[in-house]
Amino acid sequence: DQQVKQNSPSLSVQEGRISILNCDYTNSMFDYFLWYKKYPAEGPTFLISISSIKDKNEDGRFTVFLNKSAKHLSLHIVPSQPGDSAVYFCAASRSGNTPLVFGKGTRLSVIA
Amino acid sequence: DAGITQSPRHKVTETGTPVTLRCHQTENHRYMYWYRQDPGHGLRLIHYSYGVKDTDKGEVSDGYSVSRSKTEDFLLTLESATSSQTSVYFCAISGGLVSYEQYFGPGTRLTVT
Numbered sequence: 001d002q003q004v005k006q007n008s009p010s011l012s013v014q015e016g017r018i019s020i021l022n023c024d025y026t027n028s029m030f031d032y033f034l035w036y037k038k039y040p041a042e043g044p045t046f047l048i049s050i051s052s053i054k055d056k057n058e059d060g061r062f063t064v065f066l067n068k069s070a071k072h073l074s075l076h077i078v079p080s081q082p083g084d085s086a087v088y089f090c091a092a093s094r095s096g097n098t099p100l101v102f103g104k105g106t107r108l109s110v111i112a
Numbered sequence: 113d114a115g116i117t118q119s120p121r122h123k124v125t126e127t128g129t130p131v132t133l134r135c136h137q138t139e140n141h142r143y144m145y146w147y148r149q150d151p152g153h154g155l156r157l158i159h160y161s162y163g164v165k166d167t168d169k170g171e172v173s174d175g176y177s178v179s180r181s182k183t184e185d186f187l188l189t190l191e192s193a194t195s196s197q198t199s200v201y202f203c204a205i206s207g208g209l210v211s212y213e214q215y216f217g218p219g220t221r222l223t224v225t
Contacts, residue, residue, distance in 0.1 A: 004154075032212040043116075043202055043216035044155070051212075089154060096211025097143045097162070099170060100204075102154040 003027045004092050006103035015112045019077040023090030023103055026071065030092040034100065035064060035075045038087045047088075048075070080110045115139050116217035118203050124223045131190040133220050135203030137183075142207040144186040145214065146170075146178065148199040155202065161186055193224045 005024045013019045023033075031052045036044035050057040050064045050073070057064050063076045077084055087107050091100040115138030125131050135144060143162055147155040147170075157170030159178040167178050175197060177189045190197055203217040 034213065036216075041219075043218045046213055046215060049210070049213055091155075093212050097206050098212075099145055099157045099160050100155075100214055102147075102156070104152060104154040 001026070002103075003030075003101050004090055004103040006088075006090055006106050008106050009104070010107040010109070012109045012111060013080045015082060015110055016079045019075075019080045019084065019108055019110065021075040021077075021088050021090075021106050021108065023073045023075075024071055025073075025092050027092070027094075027101075028071070029094050030101075031095055032093045033064070033066060033073050034091045034093075035062075036089045036091060037084075038089060038105070044089060077108075080108075082110050082112050084108060085110045116203060116205060116215060118201075118217040118220050120220060121218065122221045124225060125193050126225055127194060128192050131193050131222065133188045133190075133201055133222070135186045135188070135217055137186075137203075137205050139205060139208070139215075140183060141205040142183070143205060144180065145204040145206075146176075146186065146188045147202045147204065148172065149202060149219075150199050158188065158201075190222075193222075195224050198222060198224045 034049040035047040038044045048062045066073045087105045089105045090103040117136045119134045145160040146158040161167045161180045179187045201220045204214040206214045
């Protein structure tokens with residue numbers, strides 16, 4: 001059973017528009033949530049994170065929203081750029097310095 | 113970028129042979145992890161280490177062993193490689209200012225024929 005789910009395998013967005021990537025989780029013990037971006041033949045790159053005591057975290061064009069009651073988080077990218085085209089992984093952990101549980105990823109394509 | 117290197121970056125080996133992958137970090141972080149990435153599965157934890165000589169199993173540990181004799185090095189060994197272990201292997205570290213953030217190496221693509 002998957003504890004972290006990304007139900008959309010792919011998403012296509014026009015350049016300049018908003019990209020919204022979604023993630024659901026089942027384990028209420030998760031306290032930290034992270035988003036990673038991955039290009040082909042490279043390791044995942046940390047993008048942004050949020051702890052369960054917050055409901056929003058913003059870093060430049062990237063914002064993560066957390067809805068604990070719905071066990072749902074989303075990553076917003078505004079405005080989307082062609083260089084954002086990559087696979088995005090949602091991940092969660094129960095506490096600091098513990099292994100991450102990953103979703104299966106969403107492939108984002110930003111079309112110029 | 114976090115100072116994490118993995119070697120080799122690519123390897124082709126035959127079924128039944130032992131294989132060792134190396135992860136080396138220059139960040140002096142205490143925690144290190146090995147994940148594998150397969151199509152349709154995301155990243156799954158193989159083993160992790162919470163200090164020198166301290167390791168624990170992950171979700172997909174069967175057929176793998178690890179060792180950590182120094183803070184900077186975490187070795188992953190496939191005792192007798194099988195075709196199901198064809199995958200991309202990623203090492204990660206944590207233990208910096210934000211303890212739950214993990215940083216990944218560039219990966220090793222392993223093919224078992």
